[in-house]
Amino acid sequence: MEPLYTPQGVEERWQRAWEAEGLFHADASSGRPSYVIAVPPPNVTGVLHMGHALNASIQDVLVRWHRMRGFNALWQPGYDHAGIATQAVVEKKLRAEGTSRLEIGREAFLDQVWAWLREYGGVIMGQFRSLGCSLDYARERFTMDDAYVRAVMRFFVHLYERGWIYRDNRIINWCTDCRTSISDLEVEYRDVDDALTYARYPLADGPGSVTIATVRPATILADVAVAVHPDDERYASVIGKEVVVPVVGRRVPVIADERVERDFGTGALKITPGHDPVDFEIGRDHGLAELTVIDLDGHMIGDIPAELLGLTEDEAAVAVVEWLREHDQLEKRESYRHAVGHCERSGTRIQPLVSLQWWCAMDELARPAIDVLETGRVTFHPSVHGRVALDWLKAIRPWNISRQLWWGHQLPIWYCPDGHVTCVETPPDACAECGSREIERDPDVLDTWFSSALWPFATLGWPDDTPELRAFYPGDVNVTGRGIIFLWENRMIMAGVELMGDIPFRDVVINSNVLDPIGRPMSKSLGNGVDPLDLIAAHGADATRYGLLKMSSTQDIKFTEGPIEEGRKLANKLWNASRLLLMSGGGEVAARPSSVEERWILARIDAARAGVETDLAAYDFAHAVDRLYHLTFDDFCDWYLESIKPRLGDADVKATAFAALERLLALLHPVLPHVTEEIWSNLPARETRLVVAPWPEPAPEYADDLAALDRAQTAARIYRRSGVRIKVAGDSLRIFEAVVRPSADGQGDVDAERARVGKEIERSERMLANEKFVANASPDVVEAERLKLAEHRSELDALGE
């Protein structure tokens, strides 16, 4: 054993051994109680980033801990096909090759995607291995596996048959860059500086006009009404009359609707159901037409002046404003900053369009999920996220589930020439209604999150009744970032309760976002990302795990390398403490404490065990690892090992030391799996692996009188600070001399020490002399103060009068 612990090599060796020996494998027929976590499936095209590393470290600690506690622990691995992201990657490659998906066609394109994935996809599982993750790698699943596709089809048909999935022309979020609709959750709002254009719409009959304000003048061409608030006296006289839409000259009604804000702009709102979500709602309620003047590419179309056809929206806006100016209908333009929806993936400004899409009504699915959260059957940690999840469920809206993409789960919907719809799991021969064989499948695919909702049970074989499903559902915990609570957590709960009749997990742990050292999100474009693989190469996987857990919090975390270096130091310290014991030869491993410091360390380890259990049960990883750090450094190394050094030749003392080390290694293993396994393998008479060794049982028998060590510690503190030796005897003296190794000479500064203790006594006396304190403070607080005073007085006594 070298003095410096070098994780490189050691870690890979154990990663290979654990997996080769099948120690991560959960057997569906074991009969033991299960503990199940399904990994948030990373994008099949993705590579490990700090968020994954933190997320995985948390899950691995939980899984390893439960495995040691005797649970049949399954950490389910796998990948998500990530529809838009993956399709975009392959399309980019095609462009570079001078072709496009439209040119090569759907079938060839999908072949290309699969080929691309075979070559470049699916690298994260290897990176998880490098972090020491104990996933059951043999059970890897992919959302595009045949079996998983079958599950998705079953889910769709199930919802269709319940009448919750329907097709409708509604306003959607169209991304002109991704060329697909996206769900409301994939729209992010950004502040944009726009111009607010005030345009006069003349009354159709007689003099007068109504002025509206708009940020999108081009959509004037699709106006079908002007709306005002029913109680707005300024406009009372024009309600029911008609105005003339500029440029196109269409006569449209002035309607009254309470959704119009009197205080904004002029208080009159142009209504464009074809290109605005609010207007769409108002239009539906008033039975208005839904005109479209902007196509899927963002170009002007429809029943508009010929010179505008084919222009971009911005070009058309310029032309419309110019027309208004020429006709003296432009009242003013002013700058205006407001929030505008953008595609989360491409950053493109969302184009609201009316489009024929597939939708899923969510009310019936949400109802039981709301109950699950309200009754606490599923609990979020920290709990604030549960309240937010609940609020979202209570205000849930229909979900646009169809995407105009090729990569994904194609809808199990077939149309016949008569317009009948057939919805079945496997491709039919004929229309279910009229028997026509000229059926065509809907070209759209499903939102990626539609399949993700099934992850906790589709990975276990659902819809088949498999041994895995019976052994491992429901699962226990799900760990993820707060960004996908609505996209994923809520939908897994809804799908689990609907299809399985039970919740997919009891606890949802929301881990921090990892930011750069000055608090910005890590991103490729900023170039401020830290690569976890670099950290692993530099400090080891154990240190990286430790550091991430130490940083973890209920807040976002600003990444610093310090905690990872702390982890490296801990691994090195443990390594060297073990060297001290191992260098003096083998022997027995048996707890036979015969002295106070031996009972003390066993009691301290047991207290730490209890503390770590409490911390981990509360998903408080930072405190758990902090506790382990101080147990190792302060208690085990600085006090215990130092105190037994003079007696290391004693076989019982060493056997006890090995027993204590063994327990310490077990406690540390979930956090530092490699170094602990390595040391464990060097302990005398090893037959098993630490990864599957039992978690230490409570050891209350050692928590006896430990006062001798307390006295030795007090004596050491005083001696180290002032050079003064206070009177101690027996065990306390022996421990004091072993740990402190005082020099024989020197009397130290007794006066200074006495003055210091004197101040403490004065403070206690003053507090206890305060009648209000004694009268109002709780009795135990007063009693504690009296004890402190007594201790200080005896300390003063030990210093000699």
Added chain:
RNA sequence: GGGCGGUUAGCUCAGUUGGGAGAGCACCAGCUCGACAAGCUGGGGGUCACUGGUUCGAGCCCAGUACCGCCCACCA
């Protein structure tokens, strides 16, 4: 517009029901003794964002202010 979180040492952060301000890193000094390319020990360093309030006592509770951040949202 609504909601949530944060502000504590030079840095990154802990501070459980109110009862002497803590850790790691960084800095300074001493030690080196049977493991520790280091380790151990000691030390300096804080107006706990600000203002009021409650209390014998407030980093913690209450009211408000400022700044930072996040989520949600149909004022065009």
